[in-house]
Amino acid sequence: MVADLKGLVDIDQGLLSRRIFIEPDIYQQEMEQIFARCWLFLCHETQIPKPGDYFTTYMGEDPVLVVRDSGGRINAFLNVCAHRGNKLCRAESGNAASFICAYHGWAYSNDGKLQAVPNLKDAYYDDLDQSKWGLTPVAQMDTYNGLIFATFDPDAPPLDDYLGDVKWYLDVFFNRREGGVEVIGGVHKWMAPCNWKLPADNFCGDGYHTGWSHLSAVQSGFGGDFRVKTASAGGKSVATGNGHCILTLGPDDPSDPAVPEILDYEESIAAEVRKRMGPRLDLVKPHVGTLFPNFSMLRSVARVFRVWHPRGPDKTEIWNWVFVDKAAPPEVKEAFRIVALRAFGPGGGFEQDDMDNWQECTQTARGVVSRRYMSNISMGLGHESYDHDLMGWVSDYRLTENNHRHFYDRWAQVMASDSWANL
Amino acid sequence: MRDETIREVEQFLYREARILDNRRFRDWLELLTDDVHYWMPIRSNLYPVNSKAISVLDGSRLEESEVSSDHDLALMDEDKDSLTRRIDRLDTGMAWAEDPPSRTRHIITNIEVEAGDSQDELRVYSNFFMYRTRAETEQDFYIGSREDVLRRVNGQLRVASRKIVLDQTVLLAKNLSNFF
Structure with a gap:
């Protein structure tokens, strides 16, 4: 816990500290405590109706790729190449079977699997476990009324309970x-x-x-x-x-x-x-x-x-x-x-x-x-x-x-x- | 296109810009035809068709344009009545986005004049740089292109349609409270 939160919110008297709108350490704590844990909205199902359709968004400040895989299932991943952390997909929407990182060319299928790594045989001596270096999925994803939500927290309650x-x-x-x-x-x-x-x-x-x-x-x-x-x-x-x-x-x-x-x-x-x-x-x-x-x-x-x-x-x-x-x-x-x-x-x-x-x-x-x-x-x-x-x-x-x-x-x-x- | 016509169009667009910068919005409305269509579509950030950053599964999405179509969402999609309401709003004394008012400067360049679809119309392309400063230190830069249809009405040029395409995808200004 970084910020001292005491006295920032006094619900009984209806008073709110204005520090919560400007202070950087409070903001950082929001990123950790709220945006890395709560269910956040990604996009609407009708934006990605067909296999391969994707939409890029953010959960807090983390870039997220929402994509319907070739089998029709919706997935959401950090929009970040597992190799060096480059932003993987730079377009806001479209359709793709696979995404190829602009830096070194690592390629991921639309279900998040690492599909191809340039120079795998010579430079990596065929010794890179590709199954461990796929895209990082969100912890949980679910939909309500076509609204797609996700959370980075595996311990967050199910969406149904969260919405209540x-x-x-x-x-x-x-x-x-x-x-x-x-x-x-x-x-x-x-x-x-x-x-x-x-x-x-x-x-x-x-x-x-x-x-x-x-x-x-x-x-x-x-x-x-x-x-x-x-x-x-x-x-x-x-x-x-x-x-x-x-x-x-x-x-x-x-x-x-x-x-x-x-x-x-x-x-x-x-x-x-x-x-x-x-x-x-x-x-x-x-x-x-x-x-x-x-x-x-x-x-x-x-x-x-x-x-x-x-x-x-x-x-x-x-x-x-x-x-x-x-x-x-x-x-x-x-x-x-x-x-x-x-x-x-x-x-x-x-x-x-x-x-x-x-x-x-x-x-x-x-x-x-x-x-x-x-x-x-x-x-x-x-x-x-x-x-x-x-x-x-x-x-x-x-x-x-x-x-x-x-x-x-x-x-x-x-x-x-x-x-x-x-x- | 005759030089005389090109000069006339240029002078018309410059005069219009001056009227907007002087906040003479009722006078500006007079420069628009009654059936004017004033449209600012959305610009999207998409991969080009030949991009190697993706391998495409369903090619139909590649037909999407980076500029939204007329049945998609737009930043503005106005007729004379709705533009008039916008100006009515400014006159209420409670249009907070413009109170205190913006100070704007429309720089209009790259004017090209072509024949229009009918005898009394011209198709006019131009670029604009609209600088907006407001309050103490606020400043915004709205830069883009316009495609106008100018129509001659009782001998005077009037704007019959205007398509305004901003170059930004995420609008970096907090709002759009001015005209282009």
């Missing part, structure tokens, strides 16, 4: 119709000068910022005309455990991008979705959320999911996918594509303002005096309770920092504990 009660909420995002979802081709990727936790906690359920940060976007009609329906101001924040957090709207609130193709589509499938999702959907409409630590999703003004890749204490590489129901007709998919990129890409009418706030919350913490002061995440403290119907710690009111507190409580636990048994 958040699974129903994930179903509403990614499996509300037969066939689930697919992603639109391409990933938005951009670099934000902020600590990764600020966007992650924002997507946990910062309903508070929407009414001010994004008022300009709402007023000028991004993501559709929100004035067509009046919000009931219902909704709850729901922390289902293990740091996973969902913000919901009230059952009668508008929750879809208000463009005609989408509203008609949503109306046409409402009964089917209600039947599939069950009566819980009469209580809340899941809207935005974060799976601990760095996967987030949104389904109101746009249907997107995100990874916040840490790139040092004060940098985050944001990856953004747009998803649509696989069963939706082409014109509806097109409507979702347009509404998402206009609202929630790096140039989105909503999104472009967020980066400024996350940036400045991070950068002011460079000041040694600024970071002596605690951030305030006390909104709604004491106005939350466990709700069995919603399967989580639920706020009485939709505007609350209940979810922020649960996220950082989990953060502090995972940072401090060396054993999953204690978590």
Whole structure:
């Protein structure tokens, strides 16, 4: 354990040390304790549908190659040549039977086996056990609703347990119709000068910022005309455990991008979705959320999911996918594509303002005096309770920092504990 | 292409750049046709077809372009209405990405003018270097190419479509809050 974590997170008072957004030793400990141990999102199955299809990503700062092998099985490896540590695959996606390292030409098949080593006979005297020098696989890999997750920790609980009660909420995002979802081709990727936790906690359920940060976007009609329906101001924040957090709207609130193709589509499938999702959907409409630590999703003004890749204490590489129901007709998919990129890409009418706030919350913490002061995440403290119907710690009111507190409580636990048994 | 036309196109693009840098966004909208398509696809980092870094299993993926197609995700895919909303947003006094505003400088170069698909249209290629500085020390460099269709409307050149291709795959700026 490197960093002294005492007093960084005070959940009982809703106080958060700003040191956690800037200090390098805390960041390094996050890489070890959180990113080398937790289940992290890799990509969606529909990005690699055929044998040989691959997608390169990161788990924390470790480069990872996700590839469907020639037999159709999905694997994930460190995207690192076993010989000298060179980055093996330098393209972001494609299709391959094998990958050949650019340095000395070691070649790996798409199931990670070391296939060929130049000069094996003369220079190695045929004395290199190739079976021991394949690509390093992740410790565990599993999927939920087509979302591929992996962990580097063999002792981490199974994905199913790790997700726990958040699974129903994930179903509403990614499996509300037969066939689930697919992603639109391409990933938005951009670099934000902020600590990764600020966007992650924002997507946990910062309903508070929407009414001010994004008022300009709402007023000028991004993501559709929100004035067509009046919000009931219902909704709850729901922390289902293990740091996973969902913000919901009230059952009668508008929750879809208000463009005609989408509203008609949503109306046409409402009964089917209600039947599939069950009566819980009469209580809340899941809207935005974060799976601990760095996967987030949104389904109101746009249907997107995100990874916040840490790139040092004060940098985050944001990856953004747009998803649509696989069963939706082409014109509806097109409507979702347009509404998402206009609202929630790096140039989105909503999104472009967020980066400024996350940036400045991070950068002011460079000041040694600024970071002596605690951030305030006390909104709604004491106005939350466990709700069995919603399967989580639920706020009485939709505007609350209940979810922020649960996220950082989990953060502090995972940072401090060396054993999953204690978590 | 007649020199006179080339000069006219150059002057049009320079004037447009000056209008953007002076933040006269309503005036800029007037330079676009009502049916304008303003599109910034995504650039991807892919192996070329002849790369020896991989041996290919399924050749169909090699047909993928490093520039996203029109049904893929894009950084911007706008019409006149959505561009107008972007400018409406800037006028709310709460568009935080532009408050305080960016200071931009559009450098437009490498202009080539070709005949368009119809008598009243021209196909125009150009490169751009858009420098953005903001607040105290923020700076971003947006560099890439544009492919425009300029149409003559009532004797005046107007932008009927613009494809903007940035050279970065991971956008190194924190956002896109300016026009190109």
